Amino acid sequence: MRNRLALVGLMVLVMVASMVAVGIAAEYVPGSPLKAGFIYIGPIGDYGWSHAHDVARKAVLEQFPWLSTVYVESVPEGDAGPTIDKLINDEHCNVIFTTSFGYMDDTIAAAKKHPDVIFAHCSGFKRAPNVATYMADFYQVYYLNGLMAGALTKTGKVGYVGAFPIPEVKRHIGAFTRGVREVNPDAQVDVRWIMEWFNPAAAKEATEALIADGCDAFAFTEDSPTVVQVAGENGLLSFAHYSPMYRFSKDYCVSGELVHWDAIYADFLAKIYAGVYTAHNLANVDYWWLLGQGAVEMGAQPGMPINPAYVDKLKAVTVDDPVLGTVSVYDLIQDRIAEMSDPSMVFDPYDGPVKDRKGNVQVKAGSRMSVLQLTTMEWAVEGIIGPWPGEP
């Protein structure tokens, strides 16, 4: 009996001791080996959002010999807090990347609890001394894709399969539409929502519905190559989203958007390693990285901005630009890439005047949208047809 009591007492002691032990996390010393933890909302095999983050994780892991990483996939929003705790207590991570908007509040709360750990939250807007935010955004690339779609559509109707009607997707559809209409002022962009980030069957039927409504070129936001495949099967054009999808429809996939989260991860981690970023000076660190910073790339496959089969066709279509004069769409795209890659941002897809589809002027002539306006954008750009939940 006494032995048993002693045993229980010992176990309690060990438990308490281990709890105390894990509560202490030392602050990262610049120049020492660094361990980064990544938390993903989906499975790494989704071939979309989480897949792209994991590709980037592997890329930086290869780049930096002093870096080690650990990742956790398919973490529901409610599990973010405990998962962060585990990564810090059990895995001793110095840096935590939380890669979904829904993790925002838990990231901020965890940052308070672990003031010595460095956090970076993707796509959110709350920061702290030890929490930075980051986002690689596509709206410029969508605009470039739109230029091509506008030049290549024959029916004057371009389809867009959207995941959820949130500002990020609305901003992309808007920029895409700006591109389409710049080349083809009468063209329309028809939208269908599938209300899921990933659902191949829904994406397929949404695409088919758009085809039935007369669309002949497609862009989309969904974590699978379905739209590219369905468009290709029907001999219609498509623009890839997020991951390399050229091989899913070599004859009809014109271009697309590719993300390079590794550009952001490499910059952020290198600065921590060098002691530039610490757990005390991140309150104003917000990566809003675009073409200029190399966080995004135009194309359906790395290194191939435009499917070679369509280069001549794009050279054959011309537009009258008030600044550039009469140029081919191909040259216009090159100019725009150069302008948008320029750090001084000579051009922005949302340069005023921009009207919403109800006829109100949303961006005045000569002005431009702020990052805040872009990230909270709810209105639909002129030229978009179809449902628009939450339209002001």
Next chain:
Amino acid sequence: MGWETWIIATLSRTLAYGTPLLIATLGEIFAERAGVLNLGVEGMMIMGAYSGFVIAYTTGHPWLGILVAGVVGAVFSIIHAFVSVTLKANQVVSGLALTMLGLGLAGVLGRGWEGLPLFTPIHKMTVPVLSSIPVLGPILFKGQNLVVYLTMLLVPVLWYVLFRTRIGISIRAVGESPATADSLGVNVTRIRYLCVIFGGFLAGVAGGYLSVAYRPSWTQGMTGGMGWIVIALTIFAFWNPIYGLLGSYLFAALYHLSFRLQAWVSPELLKAMPYLFAILVLIFVAQGTLKKKMGAPAALSVPYTRGEE
């Protein structure tokens, strides 16, 4: 846009999306007719989708892929048959376990197969001459694949087997009153095993259809809950292959329309429509006299042991 194009597009999508639902529903109808409820359809389908894709991708033969998908579904369903028929365990739980196991296994095995296009899918075909018939031609004979037609052919065949043959009588007897069937010399265990395995085969084929024909590539979780719709459709069909066809096609038509009608109705609510509609149709049917003729197999989900009951 004229009404003709609406009808053509809707019905043609109905066939394409309804086919995998129909295939799996036909299988589940047989399992349930023999008295075995199998909630593991989602698990068997995803295993079929995975194995079908892998075989079609590595060999270049999509039909072999579909066949293997069916075999894998069948083998997988034996677990359920063993647990629920031989061990007489609860079928609801066993089916749920099968779904979990299938989603898990396919997810684990499928790592690294994502993002690969299948260059040799089952292609769509256009039947010459017939496809130029107005309205019907484009619906039936343009842009569909062979699986769609084979599935349609399967419906009357299975109906005939179930209602007009000896084996069909045995199956239904086993599902209605296994003790009576047993006393008449029907091997209850064997019939139940065969029906569950046949159901697993068709669920696997349905999964294979998804990854080899409908959307030729593999992503984990690509069945996206279709297995659960199949469970509902089986009940909706009153365990009759003919109604199974109607139910699957009706659901598919509504699913298509839930994207087509978005210009007028809120997309979130529209997406709930097929599910609500299923309930409404059942309510409507229940008002009529059909109800009495079409109950569930009396011994559905009841294990059978000789000498008990």
Next chain:
Amino acid sequence: MTAPNWLKIERRPVASGRTVFIISVLAILAALLVAAIFFAAYGISPIYAYYLILRGALGNMHGFSETIRRMIPLLLCGVGLTVAFRALFWNIGAEGQILMGAIAASGVALFSGLPGPLLLIAMFIAGFLAGAAWGLIPAALKAKLGLNDVITTLMLNYVAMYVVLWLVHGPWKGASMRGYAYTDMFPNAAQLPMIGSTSIHWPTLMLGFIAAVVMYILVNRTRSGFEIRVVGENPEASRFAGISQFKTTMLVMFISGGLAGFAGVGEVAGIYHRLLDPSQISMGYGFTAIIVAWLARKNPLAVIVTSFFFGILMAGGDVIKIQLRLPFQLINVFNGLIMFFLIGSELLIRYKISIRRR
């Protein structure tokens, strides 16, 4: 079934609680033995893996908190399901009932303006009623029209899901969420208290324990409970005894839906503090609870044990993902295996199998 004649199979009169427990434990051990193959295949010592999983789920306050957090909704839904299953009502719709509870609680939290402690009480009442109402629909359809309960409850899950989606993308979208699909955060008074620094929202846990006890008494010691059992075990007899099948069905689904509604309240008021994407609110609790209820052999008190067990499995899944770096889908494989072994062992509980002496 034809058994080889050297085996002797006879029906046990009634298996004692001890027998059930021992056989269940043995079944779990057997499942772990088979699952060990997977760990070995990934080059991880199974013993080390199980040690980590157990330590991760129970070995410290953190893991324990995660286990209990998962247990809470399973307990509430599971207790409700035992009552429904007793009356042979196959409620596959706890998932939707959870969501309706979450919706009602969110509505009260955000728009009622009730003060202080009244707010949480009102949220629980509203959540219960909403879950119950969602459960009463299939109950009425079955009792009045003979509609199959599996299909109606299953379909209503989807409907509930899209109602939540519609709310968070439409009328209830929060002004402070920058367009993302969430409602605003609940006021502090609408957030459940936790035990210490854990994420155990104890009022919901208490409700779960109370529900288990009350339902045990209801089922075993009251007239209504007797009627529920008769309807479930012998529908013919219930008709002769003048028991209203309609009333009984409505009663069990009022309870089952309501308790699932409680679980929904707990998730939004305890964990998320807002309404959000339906797939994030309930991580399949409604489906897992079916297994929990069945493993408890439809005994509400035993659900406390089985829901705790599944809490461990779910919390242990974190270890598989984080420490062992294995694909998260392995969790499903393990759970599936454990379930198969557990239900497979049912035969041993109902029948006594021995080797015949020649």
